[in-house]
Amino acid sequence: MDEANSGLIEGTDGKKRCFWHANLPDYLAYHDEEWGRPVADDRRLFEKLCLEGFQSGLSWLTILRKRENFREAFAGFDFERVARFTEDDVERLLGNKGIIRHGGKIRSTINNARRAIALCEEEGSLARYFWRQEPGPAERPERLDYRTLIANSKTDVSTRISKDLKKRGWTFVGPTTVYAFMQAMGLVNDHIEGCAMREEVEQTRRAFVRPV
Known part of the structure; x- marks a missing residue:
């Protein structure tokens, strides 16, 4: 299978990786060092879910390149602080x-900060809430190839989480947004078969202590 059909591209180091980073330096670093590696820090989980909401209708690369600006603007995504933001x-x-100067998404982040506090009070932490919903082996494809990755923009698990969050008052948390969050935060390993990072990420996931 050639690279166009495998979903893998070769980097300057000769290693093959998932196609989507396009060998752009900042995107490549994100692919290798962050994407799919498990996260249990509540602030990082909140940040990612909010940024996925901001990404709606845009590319993740656009958001990634503005991420430090977002962190500065939203108090490092400390949701206790963001929850106190006012109309000013x-x-x-x-x-x-x-x-991204989108009023609905800005207000959603403030709303979701307040919802995050409530969720932590009920569940103990955001990490405990999300990780107890990690998909089991039977809920995952046996092999993750390019076609499967493209087809899985949302799953039964992401749909279930999305519905529950919306019932709790969260916004901009549709099933596709939630699944992108799950991919990035390591609840699933969606590095394509043959990607140089897939096994390394899987080893990290095996060693990760679930906060449940």
Whole structure:
């Protein structure tokens, strides 16, 4: 199978990786060092879910390149602090050229910060809530090839989580957004078969202590 059909591309180091980083330096670093590696830190989980919401209708690369601006604008995604943002903060953020100036998404982040506090009070932490819903082996494809990855923009698990979050008052958390969050935070390993990072990420997932 050639690279176009395998979903793998070869880097300057001769290693084959998932196609989507396109060998762009910042995207490649994200692919190798972050994507799919398990995360249990509540602030990082909240950040990623919010940024996935901001990504809606855009590319992740656009968000990635603005990520430090977002962190500065949203108090490092400390949801205890973001929950106290007011309409004055919304206006401030709408004037911030370093982020995506979308009123609905900005207000959603503030709303979701308040919902995150409530979820932590009920579940103990965001990490415990999300990791107890990690898909089991029977819920995952036996082999993850390019076609399977493209087809799985959402799953039964991401749909279930999305519905539950919406019942709790979260916004911009559709099943596709939730699945992208799951891929990035390591709840699943969606590096394609043959990607140089797939086994390394899988080893990290095996050693990871689930916060449940």
